[in-house]
Amino acid sequence: MDAPLDALEEHRPHLLAVGYRLTGSRADAEDAVQDAWLRWERLGPGGRGAVRDVRAWLATTVARLCLDQVRSAPARRERYVGPWLPEPLLTTGPDEVLDAVVAAADVRMATMLVLEHLTPDQRVALVLHDTVGLGFDEVGAVLGTTAPTARQIAHRGRQRVCAAAREGELPVPVAEPEQRRVLDAFLAALAAADVPTLVAVLHPDAALRTDGGGVVKAARRVVRGADKIARLLVALVAEAGPETLAAVRPVTVNGEVGMLVPSAPPIVGVLTVAGGRAVGVHVVMTPEKLRS
Structure with a gap:
């Protein structure tokens, strides 16, 4: 293949998905994809012709470009003000690239939060x-280690993901109609300031994460428990005014049913649903994460 731009466009959704899964940032993923394209272009016709698997070459390059950010993320999270949530992937209509990125369940908010707990x-x-789908020889080359060590690293990560699933942190995805039913009930209870009904919509052990990044007003810690969450949200809506909920627009957030409040700055929310209730309420308010 001697068409560098064509190669990038063909694999762009896949590469953006790789970068986003690694960094939790659409902007960082797009930067990595752009840099990978520049490196692909610089190979020249001869170098590109020698690449047997273009998709794997580009994905490996994106991973290498993201690696420094991934390794520095724990230190940055320690300095982060309040709960951290990934930059939401928001779609309000057909979007060929984003639709392909969010097609897999492993970019859901719940999954991204579990990935955040891995080394x-x-x-x-x-x-x-x-x-x-890279082999451990290639994974090891990216990490700067051997294939057996890379295999062991992946195994330990997989064990942690499985443990999170067993503990209810990673519920099985539910169908869109069920997500929408729960979200509609959630918004109706909020609009009515009906705490008991809102408590019934939430799982008893639900968790609320509000990501304000220290820039806008938000809870500095994860709020746990249906009653605490319901009372806090009703109070916040009362403070903001009824027009806040009246302006809510339905959107897709990381492949799940979500909501957009077109305020200044905007607010994006999404529920993680399991067993007919919301087990997670994720609210992103940090302006930097909502520029796109």
Whole structure:
């Protein structure tokens, strides 16, 4: 193949998905894809012709470009003000690239939060092997280690993901109509300031994460328990005014049913649903994460 731009466009959704799974940032993923394209272009016709698997070459390059960010993320999270959530992938209509990125369940908010609990190398190894399908020789080359060590790193990461699933942190995805039913009930209870009904919509052990990044007003800690969450949200809506909920627009957030409040700055929310109730309420308010 001697058409560098064509190669990038063909694989762009896949490459963006790799970068986003690693960094949790659409902007960082797009930067990595752009840099990978520049490196692909610089190979020249002869170098590109020698690449046997263009998709794998580009994905590996994106992973290498993201690796420094992934390894520095734990230190940055320690300095982060309040709960951290990934930059939401928001779609309000057909979007060929984003639709392809969010097609897999492993970009859901719940999944991204579980990935965040892995070590940086575990995250890279899992994404490259389980999602991209690279062999452990290639994974090890990206991580700067041997294939057996890369295999062990991925195994440990997979164990942590499985443990999170057993503990209810990673519920099985539910169909869109069920998601919408729960979200509609959630919004109706909020609009009516009906705390008991809102408590019934939430799982008893539900968790609320509000990501304000220290820039806008938000809870500085994860709020747990249906009653605490319901009372807090009703109070916040009362403070903001009824027009806030009246302006809510339905959107798709990381492939799930969500909501957009077109305020200044905007607010994006999505529920994680299991067993007919919301087990997770994720609200992103940090302006930097909502520029796109």
